[in-house]
Amino acid sequence: MTAPVTAASMALDGGLLTADDAAPEGAFVSSRGFWGHVGHRLVRDPVAMGAGAVILLVVIVAILAPWITPMDPYKGSMLRRLKHVGDATYWLGSDELGRDMISRLMLGARLSLFIGVTPVLIAFVIGSGIGILAGYVGGWTNTILMRTIDVFFAFPSVLLAIALSGALGAGIFNSIVSLTFVFVPQIARVAESVTTGIRRRDYIDAAKLSGASALTIMRVQVLGNVVGPIFVYSTSLISVSMILASGLSFLGLGVRPPEPEWGLMLNTLRTAIYVNPVVAALPGVCIFVVSIAFNLFSDGLRAAMEIRQ
């Protein structure tokens, strides 16, 4: 029969003498928890924080837009069309109908963000669900799910979005639905491949041996390990989503004028490229900046979520 486990006996036979032997007696080394660690690392990443700040700024502007625009975004003046950047009244110029660019860009942030982010968010949830299930269960379930997904995946995104929008009709809600359909297959694919990658790991086997149901294992053991890469991939789709939305708006299938939306503005200002290229490019700059910010932030998030050996 063994003696009681004391510090002395453990010192003789336990693997305890590590260099960081200075933990205070009495207090448990409480873990911050996984997400706590992630947050801790994230705030020390200047690039990610910068990108996050940009996103935050855009979101705030979008939310407050109706109250803070310097001019009425809908009021145009044919006399004051296509003013250049730096104009006394219109600081960032005016568009082809004489409306103030700043105001339209600010208000446009609302719709652009909404149409950019919402489909991706919904697709993330649905796509992850399908992909993780297919990846974990494998076998026939995987085959059926993934080959169905592949059918959608075979269509070029733009065509698929247009076809679905055309079938559903115009409007913001319908374009969000069709864009979601476009992104679900892509996210599901990534989710499936990541999940398949860890399905055979020993710790999943060990979890099975404890008698847990497949659903519990997926929720507790698998999810935390796959959500990172899927999330990063998903955020890279936000910029694509914004561009696709602008394409739909251009075809009259999404946002209708005179609503300000960056993609739509980009298209309607195309004709002004030779007259006032800077103003014509402004909505594109906004899309560009927001997309990059999302990408950089998600990349920082991925890095923070990685296990450092």
Add this chain to the structure above:
Amino acid sequence: MSVIPDGHDPFARDRGGPAQPLLSVSGLYKHFPVRKAGGKKQVVRAVDGVDFDVLKGETLGIVGESGCGKSTTAKLLMGLIERDAGGLLYDGQAVGERAMPWRSYRREVQMVFQDSYASLNPRMTVEQSIAFGPKVNGVPGREAVERARALLARVGLEPRRFAGRYPHEISGGQRQRVNIARALALEPRLVLLDEAVSALDKSVEAQVLNLLLDLKAEFGLTYIFISHDLNVVRFISDRVMVMYLGRVSEIGPSDAVLDAPAHPYTEALMASMPSLDPDNRTAVALLAGDPPNPIDPPSGCRFHPRCPLAEEVCGVTEPPLDGIRPLHRVACLARQPGSGHARAPNPALAA
């Protein structure tokens, strides 16, 4: 007796009595189909007819080289892969049937894997990993955490310092202790250790082996210890089973099998251990070549192409696993009376 606070006495769960083997395996088969380039379908006969018993309170060592089927056997015993054929009795009851469904079996039999890092979820703390099993089986959260901490202490890791750590923050030996604690969290009676100490440094290995011995005594456990290291197996096992190409070639008390091997393969295995005596280095390797592939095993006795005692009859008849002494069984025609082998003992003399 038990560190687990609900006062469970493992011996109280005994159903079959001391004479009943804890685990009884008969006719275990597992083949994997493999498609070679060229369309020809072949079969890897990973486990090809394995019978053995695990007695209550013993440590059964399983040894063998690549392709012998010991890892597959382990997975079959745990139900991680489905067996093609064969009976599995736990304490007298058929596993998977009504009296002993897999879920109940899983509470009785647990496993410790070789790769200490891959066996732990990198995104869960040590404490969460250990508490997962009990939680899933209905133990309330708080109590599961208490149990996890008590087990950590029992395996020699101070809970204050280790409970909140992640697997990548602790060493290999410490991780393996966590794996052992995790296996014990469900209060099993049988623990399968699949090369559990093979990846550790020798000094750490010794610590973990001592720990395993202590735990076995304290909790009244039964072990199946799979390893390629004959010294370790001899030290920790009561009985040893030697596997070759998917079948059992010899099984018996470890001292008997390893000191006086009856099967030529066991003898070759023992002879292949490097000598630690500089004045008596190994002069010649008894076996040439690599352990063969379990695709398309040789006819008759699987070992006969490499066996120094092989005769014609060995290529024809598959030797049964028969007793040559009490509790010591060998699958070798040269040791079985009346088998037709020139060296076989005279049946009249072997009473």
Add this chain to the structure above:
Amino acid sequence: MSSSEPAVVLRDLRVAFGKVQVVDGVDLTLERGQAIALIGESGSGKSVTLRAILRLFPEGRSRIEGQILAAGRDVQALTKRQLADFRGGDVSMIFQEPLLAFDPVYTVGRQITEAILRHETISKGEARERALALFERVRIPSPERRLDNYPHEMSGGMRQRAMIALALSCRPQVLLADEPTTALDATVQIQVLLLLRELQRDLGLSIVIVTHDLGAAVEVADRIAVMYAGRIVETGTAHQVVLDPHHPYTIGLLRSRAEGALAKGSRLQTIPGSPPDLANRPPGCPFAPRCFLAEERCRREMPPVAEIAPGHRVACWRTEEAASAYRAGPTPVRAAEPVLA
């Protein structure tokens, strides 16, 4: 290199990666035609020492100090061009995992002939003849056919032999082996160890083998050096180190092996604690925290290397106490009766 010069000389070798001092002053001499084994556990620095001989570390991320002489050349002073000739031509290396040493898309024979042609100007046919001879030398059955095998078509033991053939293809004088048998099955391992011994004898090869397995070391090497935390704590002939150890770590290693006259059910003698943190080295002997003989002086001052017998060097303040403690306790290795092979 003249026949009196040692094959490998390391003088006060120090290797650091960033802030971590992985090798902390290693002195080693290997005479021509001899084999020495570096024994140690993870973190002992043995693999790093070996790779430093071939200068395998990227310049930017490592700092190497001290003198490295191998096959008569000063390794630190070699230019890139000379280094390429040196590797394979003078000093060659085999690794633990043969699959990693071979390119999977070329046949084994092609890789060996390529290596030969890189170092010598002979015809392709002659190179292939050499490769065939090498395969025969390393006892690969049906060598002619095997030359045209891809690495994945060979079994583990055969791949390891092929790697040895590749390493010897340019006739080096020194062979470095990094855990060459760790990944192999027991029956294959002993074959490869015997092969290494045979090659040493027949070709006059000088071998440095790194391993954590004391048995493998005894089978191949004439001399053994035990490493701990980047330093050599004991060096001597295999006989001296294994039968008459004078360092507590060596004793601990010998005692924690699970063979010998151990009663069933008794506990193994262990070395308490865990390997040291190389980033935070204590001022004295690095083994002191785990040593059963440690005293104040050990923790404060680094012990010097003392030569307690010809060729037997130990870095410990209390070698005498260690040796007597070993003789008093269970001795796992007995000088048994000679085996009638």
